[in-house]
Amino acid sequence: xxxxxxxxxxxxxxxxxxxxxxxxxxxxxxxxxxxxxxxxxxxxxxxxxxxxxxxxxxxxxxxxxxxxxxxxxxxxxxxxxxxxxxxxxxxxxxxxxxxxxxxxxxxxxxxxxxxx
Amino acid sequence: xxxxxxxxxxxxxxxxxxxxxxxxxxxxxxxxxxxxxxxxxxxxxxxxxxxxxxxxxxxxxxxxxxxxxxxxxxxxxxxxxxxxxxxxxxxxxxxxxxxxxxxxxxxxxxxx
Numbered sequence: 245x246x247x248x249x250x251x252x253x254x255x256x257x258x259x260x261x262x263x264x265x266x267x268x269x270x271x272x273x274x275x276x277x278x279x280x281x282x283x284x285x286x287x288x289x290x291x292x293x294x295x296x297x298x299x300x301x302x303x304x305x306x307x308x309x310x311x312x313x314x315x316x317x318x319x320x321x322x323x324x325x326x327x328x329x330x331x332x333x334x335x336x337x338x339x340x341x342x343x344x345x346x347x348x349x350x351x352x353x354x355x356x357x358x359x360x
Numbered sequence: 361x362x363x364x365x366x367x368x369x370x371x372x373x374x375x376x377x378x379x380x381x382x383x384x385x386x387x388x389x390x391x392x393x394x395x396x397x398x399x400x401x402x403x404x405x406x407x408x409x410x411x412x413x414x415x416x417x418x419x420x421x422x423x424x425x426x427x428x429x430x431x432x433x434x435x436x437x438x439x440x441x442x443x444x445x446x447x448x449x450x451x452x453x454x455x456x457x458x459x460x461x462x463x464x465x466x467x468x469x470x471x472x
Contacts, residue, residue: 278461293460345408348393348454
């Protein structure tokens with residue numbers, strides 16, 4: 245069964261610092277990849293997703309992620325974080341193609357705290 | 361993308377009782393899922409709710425504890441049975457439409 249691993253559980257940054265959150269998945273076939281954000285007390289919100297094509301995906305609020313197939317990774321980046329980026333970030337994966345059960349599997353989540 | 365109405369939004373329940381959570385979607389969807397998010401943790405898939413057949417449960421979740429109904433393509437319920445404080449969590453339904461996933465607003469359950 246597929247699984248998702250987020251290496252950074254709790255990240256603390258100062259405003260304007262650069263951000264990179266790691267995400268690795270285990271699945272041998274084609275996958276669709278997602279990053280979601282959950283602001284305190286709010287619902288899950290989609291940041292960006294990758295299905296095919298350009299492995300560098302741009303999302304909302306200045307976030308981007310790069311799919312590296314050989315490393316089974318889909319790391320999230322932002323060049324300059326803001327205090328308002330303080331939130332929980334979740335990486336998620338679902339098999340694509342013939343292995344597609346539709347199930348979206350989430351990583352453990354990373355808590356990002358941005359200090360003003 | 362689909363719009364999901366999930367209710368109740370929150371509840372406080374006595375241990376040993378059951379709570380049924382409803383999820384209504386504004387369009388017909390084939391794939392519907394139920395997740396649990398325990399305090400400070402990630403989302404864990406409970407089951408896939410199949411229309412016209414029994415739900416498919418993930419490891420660690422059983423039908424007796426989390427019975428699911430899916431009477432049609434726009435509606436599903438999840439029941440948390442014989443609750444204990446360990447069941448205190450946020451429960452979310454989710455649907456897949458095309459390549460996108462939509463999540464309900466969640467039900468925050470506290471068992472006392």
